[in-house]
Amino acid sequence: xxxxxxxxxxxxxxxxxxxxxxxxxxxxxxxxxxxxxxxxxxxxxxxxxxxxxxxxxxxxxxxxxxxxxxxxxxxxxxxxxxxxxxxxxxxxxxxxxxxxxxxxxxxxxxxxxxxxxxxxxxxxxxxxxxxxxxxxxxxxxxxxxxxxxxxxxxxxxxxxxxxxxxxxxxxxxxxxxxxxxxxxxxxxxxxxxxxxxxxxxxxxxxxxxxxxxxxxxxxxxxxxxxxxxxxxxxxxxxxxxxxxxxxxxxxxxxxxxxxxxxxxxxxxxxxxxxxxxxxxxxxxxxxxxxxxxxxxxxxxxxxxxxxxxxxxxxxxxxxxxxxxxxxxxxxxxxxxxxxxxxxxxxxxxxxxxxxxxxxxxxxxxxxxxxx
Numbered sequence: 001x002x003x004x005x006x007x008x009x010x011x012x013x014x015x016x017x018x019x020x021x022x023x024x025x026x027x028x029x030x031x032x033x034x035x036x037x038x039x040x041x042x043x044x045x046x047x048x049x050x051x052x053x054x055x056x057x058x059x060x061x062x063x064x065x066x067x068x069x070x071x072x073x074x075x076x077x078x079x080x081x082x083x084x085x086x087x088x089x090x091x092x093x094x095x096x097x098x099x100x101x102x103x104x105x106x107x108x109x110x111x112x113x114x115x116x117x118x119x120x121x122x123x124x125x126x127x128x129x130x131x132x133x134x135x136x137x138x139x140x141x142x143x144x145x146x147x148x149x150x151x152x153x154x155x156x157x158x159x160x161x162x163x164x165x166x167x168x169x170x171x172x173x174x175x176x177x178x179x180x181x182x183x184x185x186x187x188x189x190x191x192x193x194x195x196x197x198x199x200x201x202x203x204x205x206x207x208x209x210x211x212x213x214x215x216x217x218x219x220x221x222x223x224x225x226x227x228x229x230x231x232x233x234x235x236x237x238x239x240x241x242x243x244x245x246x247x248x249x250x251x252x253x254x255x256x257x258x259x260x261x262x263x264x265x266x267x268x269x270x271x272x273x274x275x276x277x278x279x280x281x282x283x284x285x286x287x288x289x290x291x292x293x294x295x296x297x298x299x300x301x302x303x304x305x306x307x308x309x310x311x312x313x314x315x316x317x318x319x320x321x322x323x324x325x326x327x328x329x330x331x332x333x334x335x336x337x338x339x340x341x342x343x344x345x346x347x348x349x350x351x352x353x354x355x356x357x358x359x360x361x362x363x364x365x366x367x368x369x370x371x
Contacts, residue, residue, distance in 0.1 A: 047079025168365025190314025
């Protein structure tokens with residue numbers, strides 16, 4: 001597990017919202033403050049800053065309505081201009097390794113290296129007794145990163161770090177009990193328009209993917225299947241009565257109970273169509289995830305995936321974690337990132353925090369750093 005950044009606020013920005021978390025260092029870390037603000041359309045698109053001035057205005061307004069201490073923030077990025085590669089190199093000195101990586105990266109990073117910011121981490125031996133070290137290499141387009149940091153600076157804040165969102169999940173949602181597990185665990189953060197996927201073995205990433213599609217795709221699938229507006233489809237997405245994966249025969253009984261005999265209950269035909277749209281979108285996501293699992297298995301030293309942990313806005317869809325687990329043939333559970341903290345001293349009551357914690361997984365991970 002990570003240690004706590006010095007009062008830095010973990011800030012997760014995507015098309016749907018700004019989510020931010022601040023932790024008090026010491027004593028296991030206490031949750032100090034939580035912020036959430038919906039973003040208007042057009043500020044962020046496909047994980048990138050789309051309207052600089054609009055995003056600056058929204059960040060500035062967001063910050064003014066909260067009581068975060070200091071102005072240091074750690075940002076997360078996830079889009080198609082971020083590249084993560086795992087490569088094996090003969091064991092060598094730090095100086096020689098840096099030169100070898102810069103040379104080898106040209107063949108594995110699909111962007112000009114002079115237009116990218118690049119970093120790497122030595123994960124350890126490629127396998128037991130191997131004289132090869134597995135190296136995690138991350139590259140991101142400079143201009144894309146700059147647009148985020150420039151927006152934050154213009155809003156009056158100080159960016160102190162930029163991390164890949166998928167890696168933040170290793171710090172916030174990977175269950176501690178699985179650190180020494182012989183298997184691998186798959187972390188799945190279903191955001192508004194992108195899903196962050198990371199496979200971890202012994203708390204180290206072995207595969208990272210950014211899958212197009214998220215809760216926004218679920219909303220569109222519901223709108224198409226049930227002939228609803230996007231606003232109404234979004235309401236139905238979070239409707240607890242529309243629990244994905246329930247047997248069709250149970251729908252009528254549930255709807256009658258919800259109506260209390262008044263005749264004003266939910267329309268069974270609507271519920272059926274909403275669930276059908278949800279399940280179609282979930283199946284498409286599961287197919288993408290399954291392909292990633294199969295790729296993981298094709299790599300040397302890969303272990304069997306033993307569990308799926310689901311976070312993000314999509315985790316709020318009733319029954320989605322279990323349904324994805326059924327489709328993948330794996331046990332699945334919701335992420336509980338607040339278990340990494342000692343206590344809640346924030347502006348959000350425990351009951352409300354318990355409901356929204358999967359959405360804060362990336363922000364919390366950004367407020368943590370590796371040991």
